[in-house]
Every structure is written in C-alpha cells, then in structure tokens.
Amino acid sequence: MSDPPASIHEFDVSLICAYFAALERQGPGSPAVTVQALDFVDNLSAASRIADIGCGTGGQTMVLAAHTPARITGIDLFPDFIDRFNANSRTHGVHDRVTGRVGSMDDLPFAEAELDLIWSEGAIYNIGFARGINEWRRFLKPGGFLAVSEASWFTRERPEEIDRYWRAAYPEIDLVSTKVGQLEQAGYVPVAAFVLPEACWTDHFYAPQAAAQERFLRTHAGSEAAAELVAAQRHEAELYQKYKQFYGYAFYIGKKL
Template sequence: MSFIDGLTKESQIADIGCGTGGQTMVLGKQAPGSITGIDLFPRFIELFNQNALEAGLTERVKGLVGTMENLPFEEEELDLIWSEGAIYNIGFKRGLEEWRKFIKPGGYIAVTEAVWFTEKQPEEISTFWQAYPEIDTIPVKVTQMQAAGYLPVAAFILPKDCWTDHFFKPQVTAQELFLKKYRGNSTAEDLIAYLKHEAVLYDKYGDFYGYTFFIGKKI
C-alpha cells in the first residue's frame, strides 16, 4: 500500500475476482474507503460477505456477484482497482485497457500476474505454460501497462511462499476429498494429476517464473 497514495475514507475501491475475500479483508484493514468485491461465483460471494461480517468490516466491505467483462461501476468512479491472481481470466492487457475507464484520473490499479523472470526458460516449463500464452517477462508487462494509459509505479516479485504455502499446500487436502467424491471419474483424476504436476514443476523451476505485483497510476 505504500505505493498508493491519496486514499481517504471517501475512496471507492474494487477487488476484481475477489474469491472468498481473504486478501480483501487484509486490504480493508489497511486501506480507508469502501471496498466492493466482484466474483462470478455466488457461493464465493456468500462466503466473502460472511468473512466481512466476522472481520467487522461490513460497513465498508461488501461482495457482489458479477463478471470482469461487465463491471457494475460508473466511469471514473473508482480510486483503486485491486486484483490478485485473477486478471488472467480476462487477460492482463485486456483487463488494464477495459478497466481503465472505471478509474478516476490519478487513481490506481494494482494487479498480480504470472511472469517469466528470465528471457529463456527450460523447455519443459515453457511447454507447460503454453496454456497461458500471455505469460511474459516483467519489462513486457510494464510496457503493456504504460501503453494502456498508466504511469508504472511499481513492479515487485512476490515471495515463493505466496504460491507454495497459499496455493499448492491448501490444495492437497481438497484434492484428496475431490478424488474421494468423484472416485473412478477419469475427468476428475486427470484434473488432479494436472494440478499435482503443476506443483512438481514449480518446485523444480520456481526460479524461472512466478507472480509479480504491478501497480499503475491512471494518467
């Protein structure tokens, strides 16, 4: 939050692709203003609002069911758009371009995106990531942000444990329960095999890629 200035209790913030709101509740405790979380799945929003209640943030934080392609905001309504681990659903470049109209002049966008840390990568991990063709290096992403009409303010690599401890490890129990529920279902088994393979590859090649936070100011 040290890279984002000018927020007050009157500020309007949106967390796009908020999920159940784990990061939103942290944001709500660190940033003044009102926060609206947007997610496609009603169950996630139900849990989001329950989490806001338990965190004592219901006066400032609320969740709504919605899509990234059709956000429920007026033009230049928002002081900050926040999106952690979600902009890939619409695409980094497209998200920056389409969401810009909702941000006030001088407002901010803060998003995380998977990137390459090196210009060249081992063939095995490069082939795996062909499923997400937008993955690229940090300089390319910064250039895309600038071209979309933002002043690049910061770009910093998130620690590995953001992926290992907060993504892969929590999946282990969920995967076991999922396989138990859908025992004998080849589609379910293939999905879990893919997720386990992804974790193995990150353990092997985590020095070549990861998530980076990009912060831009609308100009």
C-alpha cells in the same frame, strides 16, 4: 510416456469452483504481499472506492479491508465464491463497507471515474492482462491506482517443458519488463513492479491444497474428472518446484495519468 495432466482451463467450471471454494486463496499470494503492494497506493480514505476484480472468496480483500478504511466491492463470476466472500466479510466485521457481488470482469458494474483503486490478484489472466488494464482504466478517477498480480517470465530463455506448459495455459505470459511497458502504453505511470516470494506459491497456495485435495476426492469419489483435476494441480506444483527460477507471479502497480 503418458500425457501430462490437463490444464486447469480444460475442466468444467463448476468442478473448479467446488475445488477452490474451500481455499482461502485461489492463486499465489500472501497477506504480507497484499500489504506490500498496498503500500504503493496513497490518499485512500473512508470516502474512497476500491474494486477487487476476480476476488474469489476474499482472502486478499479482507487484508485490504484491515489496512484501509475505504469501501470495497468484490466482483467474481462464481456465486459460491461470493457467498463465502460475504460470509468472510461478516466474520471480519467489515460487512458495512465490504460487499461481494456476482459479476463478470468484462462487464463491470461501475461508472466511469468512480474508483480510486482497482485491485486484482492472480485473476486478470481471465480477461488477459493487456485487455484488462486498458478496459478497466476508464473506471478509475484521474490519479487512481491499478494493482494486479500476473504470471510472468523471469528470464528470456527457459526449458522447453515449462515454456510449452505456460504458453498453452496462458499465452499472454511475458517478461516483467514487457508487462511494465504495457502499463505505460495503456496510460498508467508505472509505480512499482516486484516479484512475489516463493512462499506465496509453496506456503500460501500449494500447501493448503494438500488437505483440501483429500477432502475434495472423498466428496467426489468415483469422479474421473475430479481425480484428473487434482492430478493437474499436483502436476502444476511439481512444475513450480522444478522451474521456479524461470517464472512466477509479479505485482504491477500503476497510476492513471
């Protein structure tokens, strides 16, 4: 039996960036789910400040901009993502209040109690859920909100294949109830937690990758690493179809005490 394709985390970051830069979203989600999560956040105005951490190319950020008058700063480690983010901001006509900046989520360029809302879709795993919600809390004003989506188990028991895959890819994956408890321990009032619909994976994340993968392979013809990266993404999609009843993404919204 051949070994399964490598995890996404085993590839060179420049190759990962080149692959995902062509996509509107770099993780599972949808405009409808972004709006659904935003509906739990109140008191946002033109004076409010939002940070979208791990913003990628800004697919979800442009949805936020369409549904709130606040000023938004997107933060991402990859300059190519931020270039596309700022181009998207201009295309959507919101560049006067929506700006992308290159930066690291473990060294954020904000003052204490500066932000009304911290947003992060499918990205907090890069620093770890527990660490992220604890360290980012100081940037929120009292009564400010945190809204993040995170890989989560839906059941206490699951098949060994998918359990092994996710524990290797992201050891902090855990039950929804555990994540809500971590929010409480970090000093947030849990406002909402809900599971992202299947379409966030199939229609908005994996389907757009199909055409992008062919272009990526042509651009990187002859690259074994590029072929392995595509194989890894296809393997991940196959695992989701096989085991989607056991895991997925959930949105967690908390309010700073």
